[in-house]
Amino acid sequence: MMTNSVVFGVFASTQHLCPNTAYVLAMLFVYLLASQAVFIGIIAQCTNLSWVRVAATQFAIYMALSNLGRSMGAGLFSTVIDSISYAQSFMIASAGMITSFVVLLGFSEARHRTAVEEFGT
Numbered sequence: 001m002m003t004n005s006v007v008f009g010v011f012a013s014t015q016h017l018c019p020n021t022a023y024v025l026a027m028l029f030v031y032l033l034a035s036q037a038v039f040i041g042i043i044a045q046c047t048n049l050s051w052v053r054v055a056a057t058q059f060a061i062y063m064a065l066s067n068l069g070r071s072m073g074a075g076l077f078s079t080v081i082d083s084i085s086y087a088q089s090f091m092i093a094s095a096g097m098i099t100s101f102v103v104l105l106g107f108s109e110a111r112h113r114t115a116v117e118e119f120g121t
Contacts, residue, residue: 004094005094005095005101009091047059048109050062
């Protein structure tokens with residue numbers, strides 16, 4: 001997640017390099033590679049967080065919420081995109097990812113595991 005925010009921040013900060021097609025393609029490649037790494041980590045974590053008794057349903061809900069968040073974010077972003085620059089849009093996306101990262105720092109897998117075990121008894 002932080003990798004994606006760094007890529008977006010660098011891309012927004014190097015707007016003067018955007019006419020260079022090779023630079024834009026390189027940034028796109030780095031972003032796509034980082035996004036897949038983050039996605040794999042998120043899927044693994046969602047699997048790890050699922051309670052065994054209802055794991056398939058719980059995992060499906062995690063994935064649906066992830067997709068809903070992306071759709072809502074895109075919808076909300078569409079209301080401001082005409083009034084900001086491309087660089088600003090990448091900075092907003094970067095700030096959103098950093099905010100998500102900071103919020104997730106407060107999550108404790110051990111606390112979650114304990115709560116799930118207590119719930120199951």
